[in-house]
Amino acid sequence: MKLHHLFLLLGLGLLAFSSCKKEYESIEQYDERQIQSYIKANNLTGMTPYNDTGIYSKIITPGTGSEMDYTEQVPLVYTMKTLDGSYSSTDTIVNHYGNYLGYFGITGLREGVKEVLKNRGGEIRLLIPSRLAYGRNGSGSIPGNASLDVTVKALDIAGLDEYEDQMIKKYMDANGLTSSYTKTADGIYYRVVEMGSGSPITADSVITATYVGKLLNGTYFDGSATASSTLTSYTLNTLADCWVNILPLVKEGSTVRFISPSKYGYGLTGSGAVPAFSPLYFDVKVTDVASE
Numbered sequence: 001m002k003l004h005h006l007f008l009l010l011g012l013g014l015l016a017f018s019s020c021k022k023e024y025e026s027i028e029q030y031d032e033r034q035i036q037s038y039i040k041a042n043n044l045t046g047m048t049p050y051n052d053t054g055i056y057s058k059i060i061t062p063g064t065g066s067e068m069d070y071t072e073q074v075p076l077v078y079t080m081k082t083l084d085g086s087y088s089s090t091d092t093i094v095n096h097y098g099n100y101l102g103y104f105g106i107t108g109l110r111e112g113v114k115e116v117l118k119n120r121g122g123e124i125r126l127l128i129p130s131r132l133a134y135g136r137n138g139s140g141s142i143p144g145n146a147s148l149d150v151t152v153k154a155l156d157i158a159g160l161d162e163y164e165d166q167m168i169k170k171y172m173d174a175n176g177l178t179s180s181y182t183k184t185a186d187g188i189y190y191r192v193v194e195m196g197s198g199s200p201i202t203a204d205s206v207i208t209a210t211y212v213g214k215l216l217n218g219t220y221f222d223g224s225a226t227a228s229s230t231l232t233s234y235t236l237n238t239l240a241d242c243w244v245n246i247l248p249l250v251k252e253g254s255t256v257r258f259i260s261p262s263k264y265g266y267g268l269t270g271s272g273a274v275p276a277f278s279p280l281y282f283d284v285k286v287t288d289v290a291s292e
Contacts, residue, residue, distance in 0.1 A: 027131050030130075074097075077095060112128065123153040123154070128148045197253060241265075245260075262276075
């Protein structure tokens, strides 16, 4: 009889333990709950699930260009923020990517651009679950288990010149520069602030100059608002092509400002502090010109 009571008590204990056992969400369930709450809170419409990946997408503008491939370089402009608002990066002057699509960002981002947007010239909005973003550990300012809201515009390389020219015109309009700048046949805008009276400048000239360089959002990548950088005894044709194109238009002692498309600066992929396919603003004073 005592043994019977013992088994009964053990059975009741196990039943109580199992009934108290907490059921935890899987990461798939957690991501889905976060995304659905975000869609509802922001009254988003037209967000369509992509297969069973957990990605939701909405094509803002269908692409009309060629189909994208992971092995090709694709110019991309993007914005990114976490669903909880803890991280936001929306500056489309610096959020550029110009390398191979297969290297772009995170799994969910690459997959959404290639498999859902598909064609160049289009724009897409993606809600990416954390497991296809930066996972449980996060990255930099993006916390762990953070799902993302991303917009991506895929440009056609053939139309990049026109895209950048529109960027430059918008910058000039916003800063009251339109009437004072001249556009060269190559698409560089320039203004001679002061024409010097010294030696003429050729591609083979050795120049010394003070200058600043900045992006079209006002961020300096060389010099600053209060201090110029100095270039000492450089052969002009070893510098960026925009310098080679513009400085022969002036003489030693001149000050010239110019805004150049990226193909005469740091190109499709950018370099260092200069993002991919970034038009650049330079303010240059040529202080000395010598022959090689």
